[in-house]
Amino acid sequence: xxxxxxxxxxxxxxxxxxxxxxxxxxxxxxxxxxxxxxxxxxxxxxxxxxxxxxxxxxxxxxxxxxx
Numbered sequence: 001x002x003x004x005x006x007x008x009x010x011x012x013x014x015x016x017x018x019x020x021x022x023x024x025x026x027x028x029x030x031x032x033x034x035x036x037x038x039x040x041x042x043x044x045x046x047x048x049x050x051x052x053x054x055x056x057x058x059x060x061x062x063x064x065x066x067x
Contacts, residue, residue: 019050029056037062 011027029052033043039061045053048066057064 023050024052026052026056026059029053030060033057033060033062 009028009031011025011031014023014025033053033056037043037060041062043053043057043062043064044066045064046067048054051066054064054066
């Protein structure tokens with residue numbers, strides 16, 4: 001609950017971004033996926049770039065569909 005929907009998130013940016021132009025911190029999708037889904041739910045990312053959201057879904061034990 002400390003980092004829930006009413007808190008202010010302080011998430012450091014990606015330091016090295018030489019493999020994808022829109023890369024973002026893994027912590028951001030991990031929090032959103034945890035906040036809005038349950039284990040074994042399906043997460044949809046219809047703008048997959050470097051795959052950060054798919055990694056986050058796997059770490060949070062969610063299934064995912066990426067486009």
